[in-house]
Amino acid sequence: MSTRTPAPGAGTASGAHYHPAEVIVDLAAIRANVATLAEVAPTAEVMAVVKADAYGHGLLPVARTALQAGATWLGVAQFSEALAIREAGITAPMLVWLYTPGAPLEQAVRADIDLSVSAGWALDEVVRAARSSGRTARIHLKIDTGMGRGGVFAQAWPDLVAAAMRAQAEGAVQVVGVWSHLARADEIGHPSIAAQVQAFTDAVHLAEAAGARLLVRHLANSAGTLTAPQTHFDLVRPGIASYGLTPAPQYRSADGFGLVPAMRMESEVMLVKDAPADQGISYAHLYTTTEETRLAVIPLGYADGIPRHASNVGPVRVGGRTVPIAGRVCMDQFTIDLGPARPDHPEVVPGERAVLFGTGANGEPTAQDWADAAGTISYEIVARMGARIPRTYLNALGVDDE
CATH class of the missing domain: 2.40.37.10 (Lyase, Ornithine Decarboxylase; Chain A, domain 1)
Structure with missing residues (x-):
């Protein structure tokens, strides 16, 4: 039997929260979608990407639901999202990836939030935050394998890895992950996918040769998770597919992927x-x-x-x-x-x-x-x-x- 739970302040015909419209989110659909994604990537863990208020669906309800459904990680873009999840008592491993110089990294380190490191300045700031907090920061080094956005390109990768390993040797950081992002995974079979997989594999090998003992290597977004098993590695990061929408509408509908819009x-x-x-x-x-x-x-x-x-x-x-x-x-x-x-x-x-x-x-x-x-x-x-x-x-x- 369906249960209907209004968000705090909603569901009343009077008061400050009245609105003649309503967004209805079926958490059962999200549970089913996350389970489907776990099935198509059986060798990998699932990071449910709940950035942007869980794509408009509601940060905390979706985070809890995804974990109930078998996701073992959460991923967010902004610190405010990560801290809200921790303040709600959710302790699952979590990665945050967008910040600029001066961000409250010490607060993140104290809250056991993993940090993406996409540049030398970011590593320097994480190290300072770790020293200030007296705790070791968990970091995921990001390699730009062809997206042309976050992360360092291959020519700068050896220097970033070497600096991270020096910081790890002094106990400031623990390099727990290497990650990247696919640019054209929704174009099924596009040659850039294979090129990015190779570039990512090379980056991982270099990091491991430098002494990194990685817990997770992750590359796949929703489209990669559903259509390119060679991108799965240790962890997949489905976003839009968790909410029951197709990441590749020109290739297959949501229903064709076994997804239910939430x-x-x-x-x-x-x-x-x-x-x-x-x-x-x-x-x-x-x-x-x-x-x-x-x-x-x-x-x-x-x-x-x-x-x-x-x-x-x-x-x-x-x-x-x-x-x-x-x-x-x-x-x-x-x-x-x-x-x-x-x-x-x-x-x-x-x-x-x-x-x-x-x-x-x-x-x-x-x-x-x-x-x-x-x-x-x-x-x-x-x-x-x-x-x-x-x-x-x-x-x-x-x-x-x-």
């Missing part, structure tokens, strides 16, 4: 009214009615994460039909054209639920449908859902899941 976005209809033909809708009148019709206003906008690029195209399911947004998405609302009143069209009334996206069952749109319509990726659709929209959690296993 997020459902609903809103109550605010206003329904009849409009004449030739009526311009919303700013700049990018949409004009072609006949007498019925309009509905949905109280969500780009301040809530609805892409402005979804103007005139974002699909909404209401009254048993799916219709696109009519006109420009505004900051807090948008309009849909329901078409003329007809006996075979159920009447839509204020307060009725409209579904922006969900699992795709019963004809409702999916986050991937929104991504296709707006010319973006499903990651952006779910991750940008605004914090002011209440989250409700289905199928929590314990009282601490919210």
Whole structure:
């Protein structure tokens, strides 16, 4: 039986947390997805990537759920996320990878948070933090194997490794991991994947030859986890796939990968009214009615994460039909054209639920449908859902899941 748990402050018709829309997160779907990912990478541990408020799904509920499902690590981008997880009493191994000079590294070391080291200056700051805290910092050295983003390129790798091993010899750090990130794993069979695997393997061998005794070597993201077993090594880092969305939509759907979308976005209809033909809708009148019709206003906008690029195209399911947004998405609302009143069209009334996206069952749109319509990726659709929209959690296993 499904259990429904509102986030703190949500689920009431009055008060400061009222909102006419709701993000519904099915934690059972996340458990199933994490279990599926563990099955396709049986030789590796799973790091559930819960950055960006777990891609908009809720940091703490998802972190706990992923661990319940068999993930053994957590991965976050920002210190605030890592510290929130520790403050909630979650003690699982965790890696944080984005910080700049002056970051509160000592606080992270004291909280047993593993740190990514992508440059010489970062290693220097970690060493200072370790000395200040009187504790050994656990670090994962990052090699740039072709992404062209974080980490050091191959020519600088020997120097970073040598410096890290000197710091380890004095007890300031423990090099527990080497990692990198795939650039084109969603392009199945792309030659860059093999090139990155080779570059990563070479980097690992150099680190081990220098004396590193690695606990984990990790390269695979969601696409690598699902489609490229040669990238699995000791640990995989699925992000979007944990939330039931495909990392390679041009190759296979979420369902084709055995994934179930965990997020459902609903809103109550605010206003329904009849409009004449030739009526311009919303700013700049990018949409004009072609006949007498019925309009509905949905109280969500780009301040809530609805892409402005979804103007005139974002699909909404209401009254048993799916219709696109009519006109420009505004900051807090948008309009849909329901078409003329007809006996075979159920009447839509204020307060009725409209579904922006969900699992795709019963004809409702999916986050991937929104991504296709707006010319973006499903990651952006779910991750940008605004914090002011209440989250409700289905199928929590314990009282601490919210």
